[in-house]
Amino acid sequence: MATGETVYSVCGMCSVRCPIQVEKRNGEAAWIMGNPHSALKGGLCARGAAGIALEKDTERPSTPLIRVGERGEGKWREATWEEALDYVADKLKAITAEHGNRSVLWSDRGGPFVDLHQSFMRGLGSPNYCNHDASCARNVQHAAQSVLGIGRKMVSYDFRNAKHIILQTRNILEAINVAECNAVMDALGKGCKLSVIDIRANVSASKADNFFMVRPGTDYAFNLAIINELITKKLYKAEYVEKFVNGLEELTAFTAPYTAAWAAGETGIPAERIEAFARELAEAAPNVIWHPGWMVARYNDSFNVCRTAYIINALLGSVGVKGGLPLVNTPKDVGKKGLTKLVDLFPKPEEKRADGVGWKHPQFDGGPGLVNLAYDAIVSGDPYPVKAYLCFRHDPLMAMPDPEALKKKWEGLDLLVSITFSWSDTAWHSDVVLPLSTYLSRESIIASKSGPKPQFFVRHRAMQPTVNSKADWEILCGLAARLADSHPGMEKLAFKSMEEIWEYQLQNTGLTMQDFAAKGFVELVDAPVVREVESFPTPSGKLEMVSGKWAKAGIDSLKPYASPAHPPQGMFRIAFGRVGVHTQGHTVNNPLLNEQMSENVAWIHESRAKEIGIADGDMVEVFSAGTNSSAGTMRAFVTECIHPEALFMVHGFGHRLPVESRAIGKGVADQELMPGGLEVWDRSGGGLSLQEHFVGIRKA
């Protein structure tokens, strides 16, 4: 175990941010494991273990770069940090002088460390802070807000005490959160049932008691039929519903036509199986977790799929309950003071958001907005011009559909900056690349995590950067110092050291950094607190089957079901997802992880492969059904474990950058198969509808 020096820190290989323990030798990180004081109990996923390979990887930006050729041409001049920060600050001054502070857009990867970035944007005076979530979990977030009146992270999943876990569009054993994986495996070991609703048999399905392979895009039909069964057969928790549910009558009337027999025709799941499943759920209630999903930027009715997931939990009495979805606690809920926020250094800009969130779209969460709609303002100048775009830890050219269309939208930008620890399509297309230190060689602001036991946790620097990179606080405080003359007040964010920031954050908590020494985090209570629910912060004070807020915005939160189109003759619906050994697109070139999986494959059903004359392992060309444009070639994986209408691939492959020798030319990029996809999004939930696209394949 612990030899040399031990540093408690936070993994940064994906958005989960697991607590880690890093062992140092000769001043360098030599070994990473899960923080043994945490729920990880020492465990880590493969990606987390590959962090040292990332730090040592020479194929990443190693010094600030300023573009000298055309955007995307890959011609750069190397700059010192002084030069690069001066350059960005001067550009920001010129742009804000001409177009106003609101012309600056920031997009981020949401999570526990964003306070600093939000503060920077407030200091600049721009309301246009966004994150990646329009292409991830916005539909779940808004569904939670519409039913529960709180965000999705304000309830937790008490897997360990559950009797039945339902995963719908959620592959918990491959799309990994280590603590959740451990909890689910422990629960299954104790006899908890698992049901998986998916379009293919994934690893989670291999452990399931029930597996429902639905026709792609019909999850809403499945859920409506479950609700119909629970209501008509009186399988719901009557006492709980009486107390906490508003709108049961409307829900009953609305779901009346959506019987199990009807849903069988839509989903392909026999009515008897749906009926039996509803009975099983009732037997386990209220210790049921119907997971509302995570990556649900998939269909035009994904918001309603997530809503009905919450509604099913409500009918089964599991919202706010042990063994279900208990409410999490903030520091305040357990009688403690929270961190002092960096955003509070500045007043909230009064300007309305460029993406229309909060005014044109009053029902959506103004926090991170919808970045895809902000891009439209670059093109149209409506409601005002957006001229500078700072991308932090975000690669929209890979994460958003139709990268060529997105590049066109960005043509109106006078400044595009990427702050990143690895190469990405967006960095390559930027005007300035600011290399961010990896999570092993940077520290971060203290983060606050709500939960049964709320806590503060901190990322420590485990080693010095091996390239000329900087931590985010160094970059932003450096820019803030340079902007103080044009943007009075910015000097408040020009902290000189991380210690100063930590001290600022802790000022009201009674804690010091010494308190983090023993474990790397500080728990604010000794034992988990399950708060008794009295009411929910919705307009009705109850769980809303019909959302008052959405109704006010003119949106029908019980949207009538519309059957998804079948793919055109010979075509497939595109589907995508994660794999255990990679994170999105940015680990494919990691030396260790590339060895584990260097290319993605096209999952297709054996009946369809036979039709087209393709055998397992054949190289196939994948093209977009609408435009016939090819996204390149990949290997076919012919299987009976996928729905015949779907073609599935793991996201993140098909890299084209010459600077990534291990990833270039391997596999296919799903985002290139979504022409016009930036305009296709769920109007009720705000998420992009990335699977509303069809593709074809031919032998290469």
Ligand SMILES: Nc1nc2c(c(=O)[nH]1)N[C@H]1C(S)=C(S)[C@@H](COP(=O)(O)OP(=O)(O)OC[C@H]3O[C@@H](n4cnc5c(=O)[nH]c(N)nc54)[C@H](O)[C@@H]3O)O[C@H]1N2
């Ligand atoms: N077509 C299609 N589009 C998708 C998806 C899909 O499956 N298919 N998935 C969607 C989902 S779920 C999401 S969350 C988004 C993700 O979209 P992004 O948030 O863009 O995804 P990442 O690859 O995590 O991007 C992080 C980028 O920041 C850089 N980076 C810098 N510092 C850090 C750090 O400390 N940690 C990490 N992890 N990265 C850092 C990485 O090198 C990488 O280039 O994409 C979405 N878009």
Ligand SMILES: Nc1nc2c(c(=O)[nH]1)N[C@H]1C(S)=C(S)[C@@H](COP(=O)(O)OP(=O)(O)OC[C@H]3O[C@@H](n4cnc5c(=O)[nH]c(N)nc54)[C@H](O)[C@@H]3O)O[C@H]1N2
């Ligand atoms: N290893 C790893 N873990 C990760 C990440 C990662 O990149 N790598 N990223 C993290 C992030 S940002 C996110 S958002 C989460 C995502 O976590 P998840 O949302 O659980 O992950 P995905 O693999 O995108 O999708 C889950 C499942 O949805 C299925 N699916 C596709 N279409 C349909 C459909 O129409 N109906 C149904 N019922 N199922 C469908 C896919 O086959 C897949 O098995 O994972 C997180 N954890």
Ligand code: SF4
């Ligand atoms: S799930 Fe894996 S990659 Fe993500 S933060 Fe945890 S250890 Fe790191």
Ligand SMILES: [Mo]
């Ligand atoms: Mo995500």
